[in-house]
Amino acid sequence: MPQRDYSHLSAPELIDLLKQRDAQAHFGLVWERDQIEKDKHLNDDFVGLELATELCHGQGPYKNLVIEGDNFDALRHLLMTHAGRMNVIYVDPPYNTGSTASNRQGWVYNDKFFDPNSRYRHSTWLEFMYPRLQLACDLLADDGVFMVSIDDTELYNLKLLLDRVFGPRNFVANIVWHNSTSNHPTRVTVEHEYVLIYTKKRDANPPEWKSAEHPSKALLLEIGEQLKREHADPAALQQAYTAWYRENKEFLGPLADYKFIDKGGVYAGSRSVHKPDAKGYRYGIPHPVTGRACKMPANGYRYPEDTMKKLVEGGHIIFGEDESKIVELKVYANEFLTKLPSVIDLDGRKGANELKAIFDGVLPFNNPKPTELMTQLLTFVSKPNDIVLDFFAGSGTTAHAVAKLNAQDGGKRTFIAVSSTEARLDGTEEEKQKNICRDVCAQRLRRVLPADNGGAFAYLRAKPILRHRLERELTNQVVWNAVCLAHQLPINKLEGPLGWVTASDGVAIAYPTGTKSADVAKFAQAASEHKGPVICYAWATPRFAAAVPRAQVFSLPETLLGNFRKAAVLLADAEPEQAAVAGGEEE
Numbered sequence: 334m335p336q337r338d339y340s341h342l343s344a345p346e347l348i349d350l351l352k353q354r355d356a357q358a359h360f361g362l363v364w365e366r367d368q369i370e371k372d373k374h375l376n377d378d379f380v381g382l383e384l385a386t387e388l389c390h391g392q393g394p395y396k397n398l399v400i401e402g403d404n405f406d407a408l409r410h411l412l413m414t415h416a417g418r419m420n421v422i423y424v425d426p427p428y429n430t431g432s433t434a435s436n437r438q439g440w441v442y443n444d445k446f447f448d449p450n451s452r453y454r455h456s457t458w459l460e461f462m463y464p465r466l467q468l469a470c471d472l473l474a475d476d477g478v479f480m481v482s483i484d485d486t487e488l489y490n491l492k493l494l495l496d497r498v499f500g501p502r503n504f505v506a507n508i509v510w511h512n513s514t515s516n517h518p519t520r521v522t523v524e525h526e527y528v529l530i531y532t533k534k535r536d537a538n539p540p541e542w543k544s545a546e547h548p549s550k551a552l553l554l555e556i557g558e559q560l561k562r563e564h565a566d567p568a569a570l571q572q573a574y575t576a577w578y579r580e581n582k583e584f585l586g587p588l589a590d591y592k593f594i595d596k597g598g599v600y601a602g603s604r605s606v607h608k609p610d611a612k613g614y615r616y617g618i619p620h621p622v623t624g625r626a627c628k629m630p631a632n633g634y635r636y637p638e639d640t641m642k643k644l645v646e647g648g649h650i651i652f653g654e655d656e657s658k659i660v661e662l663k664v665y666a667n668e669f670l671t672k673l674p675s676v677i678d679l680d681g682r683k684g685a686n687e688l689k690a691i692f693d694g695v696l697p698f699n700n701p702k703p704t705e706l707m708t709q710l711l712t713f714v715s716k717p718n719d720i721v722l723d724f725f726a727g728s729g730t731t732a733h734a735v736a737k738l739n740a741q742d743g744g745k746r747t748f749i750a751v752s753s754t755e756a757r758l759d760g761t762e763e764e765k766q767k768n769i770c771r772d773v774c775a776q777r778l779r780r781v782l783p784a785d786n787g788g789a790f791a792y793l794r795a796k797p798i799l800r801h802r803l804e805r806e807l808t809n810q811v812v813w814n815a816v817c818l819a820h821q822l823p824i825n826k827l828e829g830p831l832g833w834v835t836a837s838d839g840v841a842i843a844y845p846t847g848t849k850s851a852d853v854a855k856f857a858q859a860a861s862e863h864k865g866p867v868i869c870y871a872w873a874t875p876r877f878a879a880a881v882p883r884a885q886v887f888s889l890p891e892t893l894l895g896n897f898r899k900a901a902v903l904l905a906d907a908e909p910e911q912a913a914v915a916g917g918e919e920e
């Protein structure tokens with residue numbers, strides 16, 4: 334890494350420099366940006382996504398994407414096609430723990446394994462993360478959510494960096510994931526790591542996140558259905574459930590109060606009919622057996638008498654054995670909504686066990702996250718039609734979790750997983766061929782996802798192309814992929830000289846790959862058969878525009894390049910002042 338040279342400066346110049354530095358002290362995060370090599374080629378390349386048909390899963394068109402390559406490249410491409418459209422981004426970056434590449438925990442920066450002994454260890458990591466986080470922020474929809482796993486090594490730096498990128502107001506929580514138990518002789522056994530959560534725009538997000546999914550709820554629903562099938566008599570049903578409940582209560586977590594059952598299923602008593610603070614409605618509710626008015630809550634009832642009567646008649650109210658117990662409202666387990674706790678208790682080894690089972694007993698990747706962690710988080714922050722991006726996808730856990738959650742709740746979420754080739758530059762021949770994306774991530778997803786519409790994915794390779802070589806190296810499929818993605822269309826294989834697809838809004842998107850008269854004629858013919866608007870990307874714009882005057886014709890490669898420049902502009906605009914990158918005080 335370049336060292337700054339001060340030897341040519343005079344003593345007064347050095348004093349001036351020191352004074353300037355002193356005057357620049359800020360609260361927040363400072364890292365040695367000028368000492369660290371920047372990500373390459375920001376202004377002199379274009380990144381295309383090549384379709385590797387032989388590695389795709391199922392038949393196209395493909396909504397799910399697995400992208401092989403450096404995520405800086407993939408993100409720059411995605412900014413051209415998906416700016417402001419990602420709903421959830423989760424990442425699990427290298428934690429910068431200092432362990433080396435030989436045990437596969439190291440990380441690659443600009444094609445080199447990073448030296449964990451460098452004195453710029455933290456700065457290099459921050460410099461690596463910063464542009465990727467900037468790109469992630471721009472990719473997020475206004476109501477989008479960003480989540481990142483991390484441990485103590487970089488937590489404090491990362492929090493300040495994220496405050497800088499997203500704004501401290503968008504910080505939601507730092508979730509503690511209690512993932513292990515340790516018997517190591519040490520001062521404090523560390524048995525957790527973290528998931529930091531930010532919104533893109535706090536106010537565009539609902540004020541409460543709730544999830545209908547909870548493992549105990551699923552269990553209660555299942556046992557409830559089973560017992561209902563076995564016991565028609567209400568008393569026998571309750572007796573059977575009480576016996577089961579006594580044995581299992583301690584495993585029910587937040588559903589431990591669900592001790593009753595009737596034909597509607599398992600339920601608990603809720604005090605939500607009681608007025609908690611100000612004065613409520615005051616009246617007597619006759620006890621069904623004694624006929625005497627039940628004891629009233631101190632502040633009265635939440636509902637007027639008529640509403641309460643209807644609840645009683647509908648069998649929604651729970652009475653005690655006599656009038657001395659205050660009544661409660663029945664709440665069924667199937668209505669249970671859970672909150673996202675700031676501490677998640679989940680054995681981290683589950684991730685490795687799952688992956689090992691998928692790969693026939695051989696673990697191909699160290700420390701994958703458990704899918705359960707991901708599904709748990711996603712049930713709170715994702716909606717059924719969301720796009721979920723993971724650009725440190727590793728073995729593909731997030732994509733797997735997206736598919737699991739869709740299967741669970743009938744959602745149609747799509748995933749984009751960016752995973753690296755992670756080929757070792759200094760290893761054995763076999764190690765040099767190692768490709769996490771192709772051999773672990775895509776392979777895993779192929780094994781666990783159905784090859785149908787929901788599970789099929791396109792396998793793409795992010796390929797940087799120097800701009801002066803663009804016209805020679807840009808393939809038709811790469812152009813077509815970019816065009817389709819930019820129009821929110823799935824990827825499909827380009828067949829023949831005219832790419833043509835009609836979007837759901839009736840707009841036809843065309844890409845004539847050639848510039849000859851036959852290409853123009855083919856395009857004109859297709860346009861004449863299409864009633865709706867036509868958008869065309871062409872290499873010889875005037876000829877196509879003249880042939881179909883109603884078409885909107887964009888020129889190649891300028892249109893792609895212009896849109897691709899967004900990433901360079903974004904990152905240039907986001908350059909923090911050299912000496913100080915403030916974190917906590919910005920709003």
Ligand SMILES: C[S@@+](CC[C@H](N)C(=O)[O-])C[C@H]1O[C@@H](n2cnc3c(N)ncnc32)[C@H](O)[C@@H]1O
Nearest residue numbers: 403404425701702725726727728729730753755
């Ligand atoms: C901690 S692992 C992620 C594990 C993942 N959550 C899972 O469950 O499998 C980090 C991953 O990021 C990858 N990675 C590191 N630098 C990258 C880069 N510049 N582009 C893409 N992936 C990168 C590493 O190859 C590693 O697979």
